[in-house]
Amino acid sequence: MKKILLNILAVAAFGHASAASVHLPPAKPTAKAKPQALFDGKTTKGWHTYLQPTATPAWQVVDGALQLNPQAPGQGDLVTDGEYENYELALEWKISPTGNSGIIFGVHEDPAFKATYDTGIEMQVLDNKGAEDNKKATHLAGSLYDMQAPAQDVAKPAGEWNRVRLRKQNGHLTFFLNGAKIVDVQMGSPAWKALLENSKFKTWEHFAAYPKGHIALQDHGHEVAFRAITIEQL
Secondary structure: OHHHHHHHHHHHHHHHHHHHHHOOOOOOOOOOOOOEEOOOOOOOOOEEEOOOOOOOOOEEEEOOEEEEOOOOOOOOOEEEOOOEOOEEEEEEEEEOOOOEEEEEEEEOOOOOOOOHHHOOEEEEEEOOOOOOOOOOHHHOOOOEOOOEOOOOOOOOOOOOOEEEEEEEEOOEEEEEEOOEEEEEEEOOOHHHHHHHHOOOOOOOOOOOOOOOEEEEEOOOOOOEEEEEEEEEEO
């Protein structure tokens, strides 16, 4: 009898524990980081000209966009004050006829390097139709500059806005232009090494050497504008 009673109590306890587990509140999902604005649409706050303490007059805010005036004093690439490693960058760009520019990332800012592209990797910004630098596929808009051509030409004509998503996560680079995935490569992989070997960067000791770095908007001597700039850290 005692044994039967113990069995009944054990079953009851198990049933109670099972019922309690069923009614436990669900675990709260981990909060996903929200994209943060890198540009407030009104000022150059959060940005400075490469190797300068602030943004120089060549970069102005015009109609809610960061715009380069090639005739203004203080030329140079505009870079973020902050440094980033794993993220998704979103922005829109518009280039002038025959224009050339770029989005350069992984930039190590140091007087030892005269330009952002000495260390940074570039997503090309270009007027594909009229720019002088349109002769190589690896130089077209959206390309991983001088390394990997865009999978397709989806760039809009000069004077029209293009939408970019640039994702860098643990060295994996994915470029989207106007909704189309156009570049996909893992840094350090055999494919990356082959691309690097066939590029002008193959002997550049510090190119793409810094996992964490600034993001730059290139001054290539042509009028260019960038807007709706946000970053989501991964």
